[in-house]
Amino acid sequence: MENELIITFRPWLPPDMNFLWEMLYCSIHVPEGSARPDRTILDQPKIRHYLEDFGTRSGDDAQVAVTGEGVQIGAAWCRRMSPSDPGYGFVDASIPELGMAVDASMRGRGIGRQLLLDLLDRHPTMSLSVDTDNQRAVGLYESLGFVPLAESGSSCTMIRH
Template sequence: MTTYIIRSITEQDITFLWEMLFESIYTPEGQEPASRDIINNPSISKYVKDWGRDGDMGYIAVNDLGQSLGSITIRYFNKDNKGYGYVNDETPELGMAIRTEYRGRGIGTELLKTLLEQAKMEAINTLSLSVDPNNPAIKLYKRFGFKEVGMEGTSITMIVNL
């Protein structure tokens, strides 16, 4: 069993957020992962670039050795700068990734539970996300009440009402 804590993202975690941004790009089994340079694409880098702006919120799971295991974030986008899971200007978009070797251990569940509780306290009414239909994480999102509301390219857009 992995022992870890969940804490708010600090400025020192931004490098890890970039790493998790790359981890969040779903690669179907048997396919080569994208080049790490993909995170420099403006449509992807917008999820971390200038982290700490108004409305940004997130958490990191850290083990007892101080190693960061995964992250969860929400960030607001607008109609002129849409994210992949954009639904409207009032709904922040969720992003989450867990280091490959720590997946399937409940870390994503705890990160999502923590973020949803805080979002409710911040009076955020809905969250959205974008997920590949073949990504096993879709089961986690559905368990927490996310519902499919559309498709953007090859990914499903989901929302949850808080």
Template sequence: MFVRPAEIADEKLLWAMLYEASYAHENGIDSPDQLRDVPKLAHYVEGWGAPGDLGVVGGFDGVPLGAAWLRLFGPADPAYGYIDADTPELAIGVAPESRGTGLGTALMTALLEAARDKYDAVCLSVRHGNPAYRLYRRLGFVDVDDSEMTNLAGTTSITMVLRFR
């Protein structure tokens, strides 16, 4: 397994991992390229490499199969798990064939370690029933009270936050 910092050249992979993470296929979206037409999701990746962007890519045998990244959003264009303009929101996606291999944990651990020195906290949005919820709790994320919202798939998501200080 490898994990490395994400680069601008990884934008295509980030779109693919956003497709996995968002369950877009359940909403009739057939490919990662179609996410560009969904503004609420597109801003997680569009223009990757902006100030404040931070991410990691990982996989096996030199093949990238997952990514975890974070971005800052403002109140005028918040993301699903928005808390405030100083708290970046994290997104993570792992290719289906690599789920359950420890890749997601490795990506999250590396990204949170890198974020610890730059930010006071990190937030994310997760669907009720998503198995990754247990990983987030194990890493120290806690639920944000009254943060339930309807996501793109029409199910309920909750915002979680990890405070470093």
């Protein structure tokens, strides 16, 4: 008989940082048929600023999904950005910007939804940027109250009040 997969959800801890960087890499949308970018993309200022010195800025927060063995399998995080260094989904300096990803082998089991619900409990207003062809993510965000605010090319900024 297959063992039941036990998944728990908890706030992030400093030892989760490597995993959060990995999830940030996974959260970068790759259009169907395109190759994944090199991992050095994480060094680019426009990507790095989502997690650099995470935990030092007021409002930095993350929720992590772990297996019964303590292996991290997904995360949702948020950070307030500034007008001088905005994220792709920046709205204003008071509204944290969301990022999230679930390990590819664990998607479609409700983990992303639970991570986001947990983070929304602590930060009911958030914004985000999502690729309009990322239908799984767009469906999840819409179902939890995010609405489109602006579109630019293939990206959409969404907000939840």
